[in-house]
Amino acid sequence: MSEKPLPSAAASATLLLALLAGLAQADSIRAADPLSSWNNTAPKKAIVAFVEKVTKPGGPDFVQIPERIAVFDNDGTLWSEQPIYTQFQFVMDRVKVLARTHPEWKEQEPFATALKGDLDAATALGVKGMLELTAVIHAGLTTDEFALIIKDWLATARHPTTGRPYTEMVYQPMLELLAYLRAKGFKTFIVSGGSVEFMRPWTEKVYGIPPEQVIGSTTKTKRAMRDGTPVIVRLPEIEFVDDRDGKPIGIFGHIGRRPIAAFGNSDGDLEMLQWTAAGRGARLCLYVHHTDARREWEYDRKSNVGRLDKGLDEALTRGWTIVNMKEDWKTIFHFH
């Protein structure tokens, strides 16, 4: 408000701050591309265009920060699901360990199938079959004990093809996408057919997604007292299957509002993408299409795991974004 000349210290400070601001801006222009593992093809352009649209204050598609909800399938979307869902491998390994005190399992299904280690036969049990097996063999454990078992397994288990820990079998471009969305005010959630308890011990470290933002299939539990201390104990029964129709139900039950962006890779994600697309305003629906037999895997319409058939047709019809892994991802894993 004053028209007097600025005192000299303040004037010098102003000058210096302006210089510093200029340097900072130049720095940010030179800053690394937040999606540097993505080639500059259509999917990256669609992602950036969507994010700029919904974050532009005053723009026709502006979305308030609390409504910037993005949901991600896990298996096949954030990490590899070949040659078998990681949780299936975990369960097979657990059956082997526990079979030492259950010799009768050699003759009983589904234990016998799990013990044989035949991936195709195990996969044929289906998501629900494998969730049931997970629930049955871990019944009676406290939730703390179960979390520890998962952490221990992940610390030593290795992917059968790459020999890497499973937590390194995550897609670098998707890690960048998660971080980019969060930097733009999005809240990122996992919505997986896998057990929520199988994911929560490691998603924060690996994806930056805290346990309370992980939605998945659940097992019934009860409260009990052990040595005078309250604990939560697992029961041998599935509570909820967070797959297909279950995904919008799980999202509504957990988040209570409709996402504006959804990312999947299989028919199991189709209802989640449809429910996201059905909301008013700008939406981003994206399918990861596994097309890279050399760097990852190549599968879609006839795969046992992560089949993308109806979803591919719908994505093509509705103009959803389809990531062709071979063409659109510069890097797939950090170790390549």
Next chain:
Amino acid sequence: MSEKPLPSAAASATLLLALLAGLAQADSIRAADPLSSWNNTAPKKAIVAFVEKVTKPGGPDFVQIPERIAVFDNDGTLWSEQPIYTQFQFVMDRVKVLARTHPEWKEQEPFATALKGDLDAATALGVKGMLELTAVIHAGLTTDEFALIIKDWLATARHPTTGRPYTEMVYQPMLELLAYLRAKGFKTFIVSGGSVEFMRPWTEKVYGIPPEQVIGSTTKTKRAMRDGTPVIVRLPEIEFVDDRDGKPIGIFGHIGRRPIAAFGNSDGDLEMLQWTAAGRGARLCLYVHHTDARREWEYDRKSNVGRLDKGLDEALTRGWTIVNMKEDWKTIFHFH
């Protein structure tokens, strides 16, 4: 690294920045007390001591930000639950509206009780009875339609004693506590026996708690298509009762980790406080004790709504923090 004298512009800027920093610090010392509706009695001291302990970097009780989880009961802890739980009043009002096309309800229970408007008889239906009634009379609605009904009801309904909108029947000291904890890096959650769908349309505006941080009782739903659009439709069946034993189960299912602070007011919150207390490290367990017949209500061991009996004994035995509303709260409602 340089030992040359600073150039004059930089020196002046440094001086000015130091001055500005000094002013900012002085400002923050003079800043309003974030818990100004609390008297300077034991509960306020316990809250501040706990928060300072767990947020002191390098201190023996330091807790990382992601682990700073605080859970709050709603009825009787964040807003008034007298003379009847607000959701009960909502359901009674809804039964009256819907009874126009259901004349048979006059003779059928529990509709007849709800229609009579007798608060004691309605309360005697219990939390589960009222949740069932909520589910039955709203079956077939989409979740979007149900949210609209709740918003419309809250916009016009008035508290029977004060004549205020229900969303003004919130405790000013608890609003301050929520804001204070969030400013200290806590994530605040509601954990209520009420229906999650009854709370989510308004908790963000009233408490600053987004829908995804509201845990409550749930109703079964299914996905369906309406006019070619996917929707979620309510079914006439309770899925989960988030009360007593259900509270730790609900917290674990939703958040996936144990809170370090829990706030309740009744025996229905006891298992939540016990489970919170059972974790390792510093914990804050607090009961709001309704002792102010003049400014709010006075009730505990023999109340039909919000009974605090076993919980009061356990709080006294274990040295949990007990808020005596009459003595410890300077203000209860913003309109007093």
